Amino acid sequence: MKQKEVLLEVKDLSVSFFNKTGEVQAVRGINYTLHKGEVLGIVGESGSGKSVSSHAILRLTPDSGKVKSGEILFEGKDILKMSKKEIRELRGNRIAMIFQDPMTSLDPLFTVEYQMNESLKKHTNLDAAARKKRIIELLEMVGINQPERRAKQYPYEFSGGMRQRVMIAIALSCDPQLLIADEPTTALDVTIQAQIIDLLKELKDKLGMAIIFITHDLGVVSDICDKIIVMYAGKIVESGEKRRIFYQQQHPYTKGLLASVPDVDSDVSEKLKPIKGNPPDMSTLKPGCAFAPRCNCAMQICVREEPPLMEMEEEHEAACWELLKDEVNK
Amino acid sequence: MHTSRYIVKRIILAAVSLFAIITLTFFLMNLMPGDPFMSEKATEENRAILIAKYGLDQPVYVQYGKYLINLFQGDMGTSYVLQKGRAVKDIIFESFAVSMQLGLKALVVALICGIVLGCISGLCKDKLPDNIIRVFSSLGISMPGYVVASGLMIVLAVNLGILPVTYNKPGGEIMPIITLALYPTSYLTRLTRASILEVMNQDYLRTERAKGMSEFVVVFIHALKNSLIPVITYLGPLTASILTGGFVAESVFNVPGLGRYFVTSISSRDYTMIMGVTIFYSALIVVMNLVCDILYKVVDPRITLD
Numbered sequence A: 001m002k003q004k005e006v007l008l009e010v011k012d013l014s015v016s017f018f019n020k021t022g023e024v025q026a027v028r029g030i031n032y033t034l035h036k037g038e039v040l041g042i043v044g045e046s047g048s049g050k051s052v053s054s055h056a057i058l059r060l061t062p063d064s065g066k067v068k069s070g071e072i073l074f075e076g077k078d079i080l081k082m083s084k085k086e087i088r089e090l091r092g093n094r095i096a097m098i099f100q101d102p103m104t105s106l107d108p109l110f111t112v113e114y115q116m117n118e119s120l121k122k123h124t125n126l127d128a129a130a131r132k133k134r135i136i137e138l139l140e141m142v143g144i145n146q147p148e149r150r151a152k153q154y155p156y157e158f159s160g161g162m163r164q165r166v167m168i169a170i171a172l173s174c175d176p177q178l179l180i181a182d183e184p185t186t187a188l189d190v191t192i193q194a195q196i197i198d199l200l201k202e203l204k205d206k207l208g209m210a211i212i213f214i215t216h217d218l219g220v221v222s223d224i225c226d227k228i229i230v231m232y233a234g235k236i237v238e239s240g241e242k243r244r245i246f247y248q249q250q251h252p253y254t255k256g257l258l259a260s261v262p263d264v265d266s267d268v269s270e271k272l273k274p275i276k277g278n279p280p281d282m283s284t285l286k287p288g289c290a291f292a293p294r295c296n297c298a299m300q301i302c303v304r305e306e307p308p309l310m311e312m313e314e315e316h317e318a319a320c321w322e323l324l325k326d327e328v329n330k
Numbered sequence B: 001m002h003t004s005r006y007i008v009k010r011i012i013l014a015a016v017s018l019f020a021i022i023t024l025t026f027f028l029m030n031l032m033p034g035d036p037f038m039s040e041k042a043t044e045e046n047r048a049i050l051i052a053k054y055g056l057d058q059p060v061y062v063q064y065g066k067y068l069i070n071l072f073q074g075d076m077g078t079s080y081v082l083q084k085g086r087a088v089k090d091i092i093f094e095s096f097a098v099s100m101q102l103g104l105k106a107l108v109v110a111l112i113c114g115i116v117l118g119c120i121s122g123l124c125k126d127k128l129p130d131n132i133i134r135v136f137s138s139l140g141i142s143m144p145g146y147v148v149a150s151g152l153m154i155v156l157a158v159n160l161g162i163l164p165v166t167y168n169k170p171g172g173e174i175m176p177i178i179t180l181a182l183y184p185t186s187y188l189t190r191l192t193r194a195s196i197l198e199v200m201n202q203d204y205l206r207t208e209r210a211k212g213m214s215e216f217v218v219v220f221i222h223a224l225k226n227s228l229i230p231v232i233t234y235l236g237p238l239t240a241s242i243l244t245g246g247f248v249a250e251s252v253f254n255v256p257g258l259g260r261y262f263v264t265s266i267s268s269r270d271y272t273m274i275m276g277v278t279i280f281y282s283a284l285i286v287v288m289n290l291v292c293d294i295l296y297k298v299v300d301p302r303i304t305l306d
Helices: A050-057 A084-090 A112-123 A128-141 A147-151 A160-172 A190-207 A218-224 A242-247 A252-259 A300-304 A321-329 B003-031 B044-053 B060-072 B088-123 B128-142 B145-159 B174-200 B203-210 B215-227 B229-243 B247-252 B259-267 B271-299
Strands: A006-019 A022-035 A039-043 A065-074 A095-098 A178-182 A210-215 A227-232 A235-241 A310-313 A316-318
Touching (some): A022 A235, A095 A160, A128 A147, A128 A160, A178 A190, A190 A210, A190 A218, A210 A218, A227 A252, B088 B174, B128 B174, B145 B247, B174 B247, B229 B271, B259 B271
Parallel strands (some): A039 A210
Antiparallel strands (some): A006 A065
């Protein structure tokens, strides 16, 4: 296998939110590497820090939040140390983003053409006519019929799926090297979900960009991702190549997530298998493994000390004391 | 588009409501005790002659019918008391010109100050500028016009002596404009602030940032345009009321505008003036609301005019 070029390196990233009651540690020291053209899935429940960690890549953390520590190296340069101007050059140009709710992600008072033109005007040297041509091309590429007519319409004249296609067209307008897709299918109907995933897959093969795909739906990641990171309570609990996560998962939380996905072939009378309990309150985290209170195989050490991420085999890591049971018991 | 059909429909509706207003006002007015000539230093006989001369001895419905017929011919009659013998139409147009001139200036002041202050307040939420603006806008909303007018007069004209007391001297417009503009400025400030705060959390602004747009574009193109929608709704009634002038501002500063006539025409039972002023004000409100609705459509494409 040829050596892949590193595109993005996230090192020891921590993000916290501050409110009247104190600090909420949304992301607690995560590390990962993304290579060019790779698709990384970040999976976790609501509040696991998956969106927060990805918004930090574009420095889109809301005002109440703060990146406490870490480095985000994009092609070797630390995004967190960039000036506002440099970061704006990056946004929408080299790194683009699409969001969860296409119904609210476009400005209702401007035409689709205007909103697409904005980023082209900022990031490219194309003249007005060339930009217009590019807009039509992009809309065609994301599967919007009659692009000339549709470009002049307002967001309210598009359905949810169509709006997400417009969002994708905007994101891809300047040929980004990295696309961050923050739950892009969550707000859509199942059939539309599949269409959007297929579109992203197709465009990824065509344009060769890397994608960070954030979702809570394992079915979605299985379709599109090369690598998967499972997050729980602001930490990575397991990460690895897609097949390893699906067939040789080690962390009890990953096991629980996979077990909770309903199987089409299973008996209808079979009940869903949820993971019992709730995610922890991130403002009052106790020492030890954050998943321990919900874990079936929790040991004494699990409530005392936090397990480190351990490499199981090449490109497969998990953070669980169970994996070191023999040594722990010694 | 159906815009022209919509406008025609609205004009017909407006005519219907104007007709209702005319009818209601006419009969209510005649229910009031007294008549236009009760203060005349005339004998009973002479008063009776005057009343007969103007046809006020006839049954109310006959008077009403005659008034309507004249109105359709563009004749609003002559003033009975306030400017005896002058055509109501001329009085209204003359005084409205004064009120409008003053009102337009006040409107511009209110719009600019209200929106700018509202933006500052919203963008600096809970910081010092916001707190200061909020205190003053609350004051501006809660202070009655006569307090503002007489306060201004005492401080600026009497104590400091920097502005003249009455309207017709140089600089005399400033205090009436402040009096007229203070309430709408404060209201617009609060409206814009609330609206900006809501809009600043919208997802589409995050999209704009993610596209690499500068904070200036995010705030002053996308956020501002979206937050002005509720402001436009308030613009219709505001424009009508500010253009016709405030009774208080015009009385205190002795402005020969239309605002004074709203009250004086009623207290002096100047029937034709009451009708004229009411019709004029109603028509203005109807027109301004229509203009606002069309403006609404221009700003917000989601609005359909049906």
